[in-house]
Amino acid sequence: MSRALISVGGTGQHVALAVTRLVQMGALRRDIKLIAIDPDTETPLPQLLESPGGMSADRHPLGMGRVFAPFDVTRVGKKMFSEMFVDADNPLEQDLFEAMFDGNSASIPVYKGMFGTPCVGATVFAEGSNGSALQDLLKPMATQSSVFLCGSVVGGTGAGVIHKLIAEVRRYNEKEMFGVFMLPWFSLPTTGAADAITDAKIQRNTKHGVKYFYEHTLPRLTTSLLLGYPQGRNTELLKPLTLGAGDMGEHPHYLHLVAARALVDLPQAHTADRGVKAYAMAHDEDRAREGWLLDDPWEADVPLRGLVRAQRLLLNVLTFILQNSAKMLAFYQRGAIIRSLGSFPWGSDLHASITSNTPGNAQQGQFVEQILRELEQVRREAEFCVSWAEQVFPLKMLDVSSDALMDKLLDGSKKGADSPVHWPYLADVVWKNRPLMRKPGATQTAVDVARHHAGLVLAAAKGA
């Protein structure tokens, strides 16, 4: 069984990033393939989505390549919207274009985005959808057991693209298609610029986008979740968010996690009642129960709280190890005799993994260097998940009660590389009797060794 997630626009990418973390942590099964669509592929948000925590290409948790622009970027170049269509050779074409779009819309520089103008987004996508690039992107939909579309019905890109995109996907997949549509989840400052996306524009687009959704989009989807920030609410978890003008980075928010939850809940809800086409999510503002998504089951045996805790623990441990990089390198770069006089607090099992998979002492220094490099990558991946979770949830809400091990490690971390806690924990508990030995005829690489030992830390954290 495989699932496709198609994210549209910046909001869609925020949801996709939440899903990426949940897959990476194991809360969602690793059977989700992501296609991300956005005209802007150069700013921090799409770049983060293409390489989350340094995991790009084959390592991407959602198997994603590049963010796909809904039109031919090389052909459009720096054109305005009107320049995509209007030319002197076809006066009737120009006449019709000018009848359908006013001057403001016509002059939108679409390579920068749709400036909160859904009718422009829809038209740009219609032009781009003719190309083989989009069709090649969507052909794999044919083998997906279900498809999830996520985006905003408020912005110029998401709202404009989603409806047409459904029709394009349906050319390849007739199975269940679920929608996850965000209503306003942030506010914008008031600026004087005429083309600025303002709160007023957002509210206008919301009303029209929702109306259009109910009239035309809802009937074409299996069922959908509508989600937005409830005005006037301010709880420990739900905080209003104000973005700066032109702010194109990621802004983690609890609502993105809720949107990702739809991947679990919508199919189940549809099975229970096939007549409902539009859902919302109820939130409990009772302090004791507000973190319910941390404790309700996802797609793993361990609740999300435990999975986040495991990542936090992993991050803590890896940070410690990397703080001791110089010591480790120095050890393995020494000659054999000097080495025999030294000690390795990281334990005999990691040492065995190193020595077993290197032909001789001379190569071990380089091998360890590679291990440490890979551990740094694993640390980035853990940080990618942890930093997001710590922005979405208040730290106190994330904590597992009576977590003696975490408390101990955090305490030890205060001493940095000299923590008296970490090496014993790793050598005597996590890695004990679990080296990654060389197999007959097959040498384990430094990456394999790093991943193995990091994996043991994670498994221990989940089990503890």
Place this chain on the structure above:
Amino acid sequence: MPLFPLLHSYDQAPSGVRPGLFPILDGKTIPAAWQPTPAEYDPVAFPTPFARAEATRLVLTQVEDAGPHPLWQQFRVMLLGVASGALELALSDLATPAYDNFGSALLRVDAEARYFCRVLSSDGSTTFGATYRTCLFWGHARRQSQEWDQIHHAILPREKEALQVLADWRQALRDVGRWDGRVCGWQRGVDAVVGETPASEGLRTLHEDTRFVGPVLLELPSGDPTEPTSLELVHLPRHAPGFARAFQALCRLEPKLGAEGIELRAPSGAVVGAIALPPVGADTDALAVGLGGLKLPSVPAALAAAPEGGRRWVDGPGGLLELLEPVRVALSKRGHMSSPDAHVVKHLPFYPDAIRLLAKTRARVAGGETYSARADSLLLARGVGLPDAAAAEAAGGVTALVEAGGRTARIVLLDSLDGVEILDLRALGAVLWAVYDGDARASDNGANVLTVESGRPMMTQGPGPTLDPQPWVYDAVSQAPGGSSRRLATLQRFVASYSIEAGRAGPLDGILDRAARSFARWAAGVAEVTPMGRQGVAAGKYSLPIGVEARLVRDALTSV
């Protein structure tokens, strides 16, 4: 339980007792707080290139609250503008190269938007909007308010007539169950414009003083709850006084295929009317691009080009019906049959002018009545509608049901109607009298009746089921009678010879009986001529091309 929804502007408490999914209302209906009011609709905010059409549709569904909303005002101006003639429609096809990649992009969004009409100023220089199947008209994004005002002022002198043709047109659709403002927003908009304007009696305005423009692809109520609407090509009405009469005149010109389609030329050679037969490829809907549309630049020129009483070029070889076969075939592919004529008359807006006006001429109201050319032109010229068979008989006329080309036709002959003197029966009676009295005889092939003295034809030959004497015969009986007035006994034998009481039972004998009596009354100057005396002898037959014969009789006392 402090549960609340993660939604904006939604104040209903979530169902259920724990956090998680819950249906929004019934899971399908938009909450009222999210429903924009008409004043809030702004086309740019809809996620479709057809945003202006979508916004117009939604405004029309709430037209009672639309107030001065620009989209509603523009709809109103375009509707009345087209109906009054202040605005024109130009048929368009997005798939043509003229619309380049913009047309292709639009078709990828909505393939059914391919055929549409641009709404233009009467001189064709300025576009004011276009048509779309869900809203009928949507207004141009860049026309200024003073430009709309100019059109509004052009409409004003003709607004009453425009409302009348729209009221008739609406009624025609209502009568066949294709009108419901609750289902089609554009119909709600038309209702708001037309209001309580009543349709003319018998939809006379639509039949006589309207031309059709378009057609326009529109959603219409289907009556099927599973598929509430269906797409149809519908012709829109434009007020055109005397249009039907002008078309009837054109029917007296021999149609020929030419550059403009089926061309109807005046004796001078000028084209006074043309029926479009656009050449199209296999993937083009010919009706949508104007097949069958009638171009008639000038009603007076059409009337002047074809004098009354001439032969009608409708039925038979080379007639309009034959040349219009491609139009009928195209209509039948869309499920619109061109016969019986009564069906066409009942579903007028689905047929182009040439087809619907011919059907009206041939079918009249319901029974497939066929009138003489003289009755056609006189009654239409004087603004008197053509009656059905019952009304014709009530007015002293006579009808005969005949089989013609596999169809049933009802020949109707009248001497007068509503104060209009027609004299069909009297004139036919004059022809019969001429044969009876030896002044005329059936031609050798039975195709006409010829005067003995000069061989002058007394009947107008037509390919259809008509018994039309020549105009000079009509002229002769419209004056005071001559010497025949003193031949009462002969007239009595004449009447007796054609009397159906004498056992004549052919399909036309009823007409011949009444024709003889009508002539006799006039000739004798009395109220009634009693049939009596010796029966006449057979004098050949006058054969109509449809295979029906009128058996002629001569005076037995004078025949050799």
